[in-house]
Amino acid sequence: MSLLSAHGISIAFGGLRALEDVSFSVDAGEVLAIIGPNGAGKTTLFNIVSGLYRAQSGRVMLAGRDVTGLPPHRLAALGLARTFQNLQIFFRMSVLENVMVGRHLKERRQLVAELLGLPSVLRENSATREAARDLLAFVGLAERAHEPAQSLPYGALKRLEIARALACEPKVLMLDEPAAGCNPVETEEIDRLIVAIARKGVAVVLVEHDMKLVMRISDRVLVLDQGRVLAQGRPQEVRADPRVIAAYLGRHGLASAHAA
């Protein structure tokens, strides 16, 4: 049984059908890339699966449980973490604290003890700090731990979001355009990170426009077009699929692809 699966997801905004009967599944240690032209519904699908939107029909299963319609914080507790296309960083906090917040569910919280600053709270704080430091080292940001998050360049913030998501110790990690806006060097670092994360047994679902990255690291590719699943399969199969080429390049592109 797959770790995360979506079945027959549909949603419409006003009259616009953003997603229609979309299904996918992903196993532990597998990298699934969701691709498609702009407006295909990739981020909408992400937002539904991660609990930010509610689908009008369809079900989401996580580790054998029906999690349809659960709020994000409940999904996080069940092992689903994600990053955002438009960064959602805690800009008023330090780099380290951003990742520490990611440990929220792993911390024992007892309000009275927290208000009184009891030794148990201090121990918990230092355990959280250690875990966050390890994750910053994993994404290559250890030296910048104590800087304010807002001082980091774009590519580093992308990795900071990944570190924060990993702090939840997720079973499923959803990355919304992890390499968008990154230069080739940064993209390569993120590439390396994703492979390392999947190797640890985490199921990775990513939306990405960088086709080279997608072809390099994904085990399977799901192609969306105008809210429907256009194709699904191994990267090589999908790349050769004429429908996919048509969706990306238009009819004209398809003609020239045939001619070539």
Added chain:
Amino acid sequence: MTGPRSKLILLSSLLAVLVVVPLLFPSAFHLRVAALVWINAIAALGLALVMGLAGQVSLGHAGFMGIGAYATALGPRHFGLDPLLSMALGVIGAAVLALLVGRPILRLKGHYLAVATLGLGILVHLVLVSEVAITGGPDGIQVPRLVVAGWRVVGPEVWYWITGVCLILATWIALNLEDSSTGRALRALHDSEIAASVVGVDVARHKLLVFVLAAVYAAIAGGLLALLNRFVTPDVASFLRSIELVTMVVIGGMGSMMGAIVGAALLTVLPQALTFFHEYEHAVLGLLIILFMVFLRQGIVPGLLSLFARWRSA
């Protein structure tokens, strides 16, 4: 943000101020003003947790202060209860009211809390003014003298120390919260509710928690005010008082616990110091607030800290 060391520095400097003030200003009048500063600072600290830490706005915070103050006055009068016990009941009452009002409101995003608390504050004030038979109406009501185990708690110096110690405890608790898992979750949801929720923070629950805690701070401040003045009027819960508390937090520096205390000190002491301007007192006070906001936009404490950092690195 505040590690154990900076926490210690903040608390010991506060204690130093507490010790030095009576040496410099030993008169009863000055000690009374200082006690008022400590009391206002307690209420402002609570509001700083809501506004600075969690990024929510409460425009009716004086309402909770009024509940604490009037509970302390009315318990002994109508039920023959001990003033301290009455105050404790008032604090619990304020917490329950905050829970009931905050629960439905804080599930929503946006400025609903500001509007709802605005209404709540006005409502509390209205009840205090109009229920003359119970509250004494606009003329106010007397508060019996506090007697603890046969000791009559009187004199400005005694109250200076009682309120001062309460402020230190309130600061200590606020700093502890700031540097805990819950505090981090609050600061996180201030910046991005979505990001906080996807790492597992129950956003509505955390907002509610800090709102209730702030109500407790305000009610304690209100109770202390009643015991210090031995008299309460509905003014304690007026809309203007709520705005004053918000101004203390903003002018001192949102997100800085020390800022709330400095803001409270400024807005409590300045009106006393400006009395020689006679009828222009309020105009001068307003002008000063504007100047502070123009030149130290982040608030006094964070503004001065960053000026200091720039001066050191230059």
